[in-house]
Amino acid sequence: MNRLFSISVQQSxxxxxxxxxxxxxxxxxxxxxxSDGIPLVGDWSMEARFSDAAGESLIIELAQARRxxxxxxxxxxxxxxxxxxxxxEHISGALSLPWQDADRYLAETxxxxxxxxxxxxxxxxxDCDLSHELALFLKDMGFENVRVLVNGLTVWREAGLPIETxx
Amino acid sequence: MTSYxxxxxxxxxxxxxxxxxxxxxxxxxxxxxxxxxxxxxQAFAQAVYNYRILPDALVNLTALVLPWLExxxxxxxxxxxxxxxxxxxxxxxxxxxxxxxAFNRMRGLDISCGCFATxxxxxxxxxxxxxxxxIFLAVSIYLTLVVFFFRSGQKQGGNCP
Numbered sequence: 001m002n003r004l005f006s007i008s009v010q011q012s013x014x015x016x017x018x019x020x021x022x023x024x025x026x027x028x029x030x031x032x033x034x035s036d037g038i039p040l041v042g043d044w045s046m047e048a049r050f051s052d053a054a055g056e057s058l059i060i061e062l063a064q065a066r067r068x069x070x071x072x073x074x075x076x077x078x079x080x081x082x083x084x085x086x087x088x089e090h091i092s093g094a095l096s097l098p099w100q101d102a103d104r105y106l107a108e109t110x111x112x113x114x115x116x117x118x119x120x121x122x123x124x125x126x127d128c129d130l131s132h133e134l135a136l137f138l139k140d141m142g143f144e145n146v147r148v149l150v151n152g153l154t155v156w157r158e159a160g161l162p163i164e165t166x167x
Numbered sequence: 168m169t170s171y172x173x174x175x176x177x178x179x180x181x182x183x184x185x186x187x188x189x190x191x192x193x194x195x196x197x198x199x200x201x202x203x204x205x206x207x208x209q210a211f212a213q214a215v216y217n218y219r220i221l222p223d224a225l226v227n228l229t230a231l232v233l234p235w236l237e238x239x240x241x242x243x244x245x246x247x248x249x250x251x252x253x254x255x256x257x258x259x260x261x262x263x264x265x266x267x268x269a270f271n272r273m274r275g276l277d278i279s280c281g282c283f284a285t286x287x288x289x290x291x292x293x294x295x296x297x298x299x300x301x302i303f304l305a306v307s308i309y310l311t312l313v314v315f316f317f318r319s320g321q322k323q324g325g326n327c328p
Contacts, residue, residue: 008251008315015252019243023236031208031231038208038231044216044223127219 050132050148058135060147062155065120069161074117077149078138080130081123083167091122091153092162099130102137113138118145122152186313187247189306193257194245196303197237204234218267236260244310250318254311261304268297 031037047057068075077094079086086096095112097105106113113119119138121131128151135146149155157163204211212230215221221229236256243253272294 004318005315008318011249012251012255015249016256019239019249019252019256020232020236023232023239026239027231027235030205030235036209038212038227040228040231041224042212042216042227044226127217129213129217 046126046150049129050150052136052139058132058146058148060120060149062149062159065147065149065156066159066161068118068120075120076113076116076118077120077122077152078113078134079123079153080121080134081128085124087165087167089153089157089163089165091156092164094122094164096167097121097134099134099137102134106138106141113143118147119143120147120149120152122149122156124151124153126151182313182318186310190244190247190250190310193303193306193310194241194243197241197244197257199241201234201238201241204230205238208234218271220267220270250310250314254307254314258304258307258311261300261307265297265300265304268300272297 028040031040047059050059051057065075069077077091078097079090079094080097080099082098082100083096086094086098090096095109097109119135121135121138123130131148131150131152135148138146153163208230211234212227215230215233216223216226237260240253240257240260243249244257
């Protein structure tokens with residue numbers, strides 16, 4: 001048994017690097033030749049993560065979002081999180097548009113969205129991508145001025161701006 | 168003459184049925200797991216990024232190589248080829264997967280943001296994922312132990328020492 005073990009260890013010491021090397025070679029080769037390959041080092045900065053199909057950043061700064069909120073009625077906040085989280089807490093006057101059911105909710109709320117100049121999608125947490133997905137979806141649906149307030153609920157609350165609960 | 172006639176380690180018993188079934192099972196799991204990730208590298212890179220464990224510069228490279236490693240591993244396990252290396256990598260990968268899942272659960276990464284799943288984000292899906300991976304890990308450890316301590320008659324690919 002000891003002999004088998006030491007032979008197996010020797011074999012695995014050769015095989016592990018060989019298998020990994022094979023995977024690297026195939027992965028890089030296939031990625032190079034396929035049409036939808038990705039860069040080997042991606043741009044994961046916030047600007048790049050929250051951009052539209054054309055590469056334009058969708059991010060709106062809190063100060064600007066606040067100004068739109070306070071100065072004119074031309075802005076509508078849309079909450080991309082599930083309905084249950086919207087009910088717990090959301091930006092005052094925001095509309096619930098859970099990304100999971102965006103199709104269904106959009107049919108009910110399209111009228112309200114169309115009457116606004118700017119739509120600001122938000123969710124919660126810097127890593128939350130729902131607001132970005134929702135913004136891209138709304139752009140696809142033909143809404144032009146759609147922005148994302150990154151980590152929206154938290155930065156809004158921390159700035160002491162109005163929050164609501166319930167539906 | 169079969170290839171194992173030259174291998175002093177491979178002359179004892181035929182592998183047990185349990186071993187073969189579990190080896191095929193784990194191989195199939197890895198092949199199945201690799202398929203969607205190979206087809207959609209950008210989406211998988213996003214998933215790797217969402218774990219927030221790797222530095223940004225390593226996200227895409229990991230997202231590219233990992234699925235192919237899974238596919239190659241799956242094929243090795245299914246075919247009974249290079250089992251010492253394949254079972255070691257399989258056990259190591261599953262430990263890393265479970266560690267990453269558990270780490271993100273413990274630090275309370277916002278699961279409800281849909282970071283892990285794009286369809287059904289509410290409910291205990293992520294706990295089930297850890298349990299499922301633990302079952303795969305148990306299978307992988309069993310296979311590793313058999314290969315390292317009780318191995319018998321599997322193919323050596325003609326590379327006998």
